[in-house]
Amino acid sequence: MRGFTATLRRDLLIARREGGEALLAVIFFVLGTVLFPLGVGPEAKLLAAVAAGLIWVMALLASLLALDRLFQADWRDGALELMALAPEPLTLVVAAKCLAHWLVTGLPMALAAPLMALLLNLPAAGWPTLIAALLLGGPALSLIGAVCAALIVGARRGGVLMTLLALPLYIPTLIFGAGAVQAAIGGYDASGHLALMAATTLASAALCPWAAAAALRQAME
Amino acid sequence: MTAPAFVIEDLACRRGGRVLFQGVELELAPGGAALVVGRNGAGKSSLLRVVAGLIPPLAGRVLWRGVDTRRTPESYREAMRYVGHADGLQTALTVAENLAYWARLSGAPDDPDALDRALAAVGLAELAALPARLLSAGQRRRLALARPIASRADDGGVWLLDEPTVALDRPSIALIEAAIAEFRADGGIVLASTNAPLTLPGAVRLDVSEFQLATAG
Numbered sequence: 001m002r003g004f005t006a007t008l009r010r011d012l013l014i015a016r017r018e019g020g021e022a023l024l025a026v027i028f029f030v031l032g033t034v035l036f037p038l039g040v041g042p043e044a045k046l047l048a049a050v051a052a053g054l055i056w057v058m059a060l061l062a063s064l065l066a067l068d069r070l071f072q073a074d075w076r077d078g079a080l081e082l083m084a085l086a087p088e089p090l091t092l093v094v095a096a097k098c099l100a101h102w103l104v105t106g107l108p109m110a111l112a113a114p115l116m117a118l119l120l121n122l123p124a125a126g127w128p129t130l131i132a133a134l135l136l137g138g139p140a141l142s143l144i145g146a147v148c149a150a151l152i153v154g155a156r157r158g159g160v161l162m163t164l165l166a167l168p169l170y171i172p173t174l175i176f177g178a179g180a181v182q183a184a185i186g187g188y189d190a191s192g193h194l195a196l197m198a199a200t201t202l203a204s205a206a207l208c209p210w211a212a213a214a215a216l217r218q219a220m221e
Numbered sequence: 222m223t224a225p226a227f228v229i230e231d232l233a234c235r236r237g238g239r240v241l242f243q244g245v246e247l248e249l250a251p252g253g254a255a256l257v258v259g260r261n262g263a264g265k266s267s268l269l270r271v272v273a274g275l276i277p278p279l280a281g282r283v284l285w286r287g288v289d290t291r292r293t294p295e296s297y298r299e300a301m302r303y304v305g306h307a308d309g310l311q312t313a314l315t316v317a318e319n320l321a322y323w324a325r326l327s328g329a330p331d332d333p334d335a336l337d338r339a340l341a342a343v344g345l346a347e348l349a350a351l352p353a354r355l356l357s358a359g360q361r362r363r364l365a366l367a368r369p370i371a372s373r374a375d376d377g378g379v380w381l382l383d384e385p386t387v388a389l390d391r392p393s394i395a396l397i398e399a400a401i402a403e404f405r406a407d408g409g410i411v412l413a414s415t416n417a418p419l420t421l422p423g424a425v426r427l428d429v430s431e432f433q434l435a436t437a438g
Contacts, residue, residue: 006325010311010318017313078307082368085273087298087328221276 003088004096011100022066025105026112029062033116044121051120052130052181058116059109059134059177060141060170066105067145067166068152068159070097071216075153081220090216094150095209098142106138122181129184133177133197140201143208144169150215172200225250227379227410232281234264234271240279241267242432247425251377251408254401254421258414259429265414266306268429269383272412273303285379299328300378302369304385308361309368312354316345316364319353320371329372339371342400344393358388363396370400377408386417394419 015022036054037047074080083093113131116122122130148165152158180193225248233243241264247255257265270276272283274294283290290297310319320336329335340346343363348356356364362385369380380401386394398420401411413419 002328003326006322010314010322013318014311014313073311076307077311078305078309079311081275081305081307082303082309082323083326084275085298085301085303086326087295088326093326 001092003086004092007083007093007096008100011097012103015100015104022104023108025062025065026108028065029058029109030112030115032058032061034119037119048121048123051117051122052126052185053178054120055113055116055122055130056174056178056181059138060167060174062109063105063138063141063145064163064166066101067142067149068162070101070146070149071153072149072158075216075219080153080216084217084220090213091209094146094212094216095205098139098146098209098212101146102139102142106134106142110134110138123185125187126181126185129190129194130181132194133180133190136194136197136201137173137177140173140197140204141170143201143204144173146212147208147215150212150219153216153219173197176200225253226286226377227253227412228284229272230281230284232268232271232283233279234267234276235279236264236267236276240434242429243280243434245281245427245429245432247412247427249410249412249425251410252405254405254411254413254424255427256413256415256419256421256424257427257429258416261416263429263433265429266383269303269381269412269414270305273301273305273381274298275303297379300374301381302327302372302378303381303383304365304369305383306387308365310353310356310361310364312352315350315352316340316356317349319364320367323368324372327368327372329374335373336371339367342370342396343367344396359390359393362386362388363393366397366400370404373404373407373409375407377404377410379410379412380404382411382413384415384417385413386415386419 033055040046071080084090110131113134114127117127117130145166148162151165152162155161176193176197180190180197183193184190227249229245229247232245234241249255257268259265271278274290285297320339324336340349343366345360345363345367366385385397401421405411
């Protein structure tokens with residue numbers, strides 16, 4: 001596990017040094033969501049009806065922003081080769097990088113969600129569920145995205161390709177996430193949706209680092 | 222006479238549909254060294270990448286202490302240090318932070334003294350707190366070479382150095398030669414590819430060009 005903690009600390013340190021770049025995803029999430037009331041008009045009812053879906057779609061897009069850099073820099077400067085040759089399995093190193101990505105993008109987004117909910121006039125009944133769903137589902141976005149980022153390592157125009165790969169894979173997370181908030185607003189029990197969300201994250205945690213590591217090994221041959 | 226700890230058996234490699242080399246054989250005892258030479262594009266880097274385990278070989282195998290390194294790579298990876306063409310430096314981190322991360326990832330015990338000694342060995346001791354993006358090409362190379370020195374196992378090991386002296390000046394080359402000599406004196410094995418002057422006393426010369434097919438396959 002030393003390689004895991006060392007990689008986690010390294011990536012968080014890099015994110016702190018690069019400051020603005022790491023916060024780009026959160027800023028995009030906030031600014032993008034702010035545009036909707038301006039575009040749609042200040043009709044409280046209309047906004048409230050679409051708020052849950054909007055916030056989730058923005059979260060998906062924002063988490064994509066920082067993903068293409070997840071492995072690209074390490075691949076270009078040769079660091080990835082050294083990670084692959086370490087005694088620790090590459091899968092653990094990849095898992096550490098996913099966790100760092102979530103801590104820098106997914107977690108701040110979940111914390112910024114109440115502000116978004118306020119702006120879009122999301123009924124208060126949905127707030128706790130929205131935050132819970134973002135916290136539970138965020139890691140899945142980082143993990144699924146990591147597989148796509150690993151597949152496009154070394155490709156030209158990789159960023160666009162990665163978006164096309166990742167967005168379809170994000171659909172289950174979007175459906176469960178937005179569904180949970182809608183259920184809570186409607187006065188129903190959202191725990192079923194949240195449980196499915198947690199299951200998506202757990203399944204991703206088990207499969208994605210392994211798949212991403214395999215894709216990275218392929219890229220290094 | 223000690224038994225060979227590191228053996229290459231009938232190794233072949235194919236890149237882009239072309240067999241680069243085949244039938245490469247090498248045996249090194251603890252303290253031994255081999256200098257991989259050959260013209261540009263002959264396959265020096267590919268040979269080292271195959272030996273490191275980054276590329277699967279077309280045929281043949283690499284044995285570390287009698288064990289096939291592809292079947293059971295764990296003990297090999299603990300003992301093997303690869304320095305490739307790319308320096309693998311994260312430019313946002315300082316010289317010392319880069320080195321500390323790689324030492325920890327290689328499974329070396331946390332030992333600040335070992336890191337300081339490694340930096341001193343490559344002449345970077347006073348630059349430890351400098352961000353790596355400010356290093357010159359030669360300094361970056363020296364920091365990359367400090368990596369195997371910092372995470373050196375006590376009972377020897379294998380260093381695979383791909384063109385270690387690129388961008389280095391004479392005094393720096395002497396530093397690297399001294400570090401390699403010290404490693405070999407402790408039972409370490411070194412496989413270095415180079416076209417530049419690099420003196421490794423008693424090293425075997427392995428010319429990759431001799432293992433090429435007459436016609437491209």
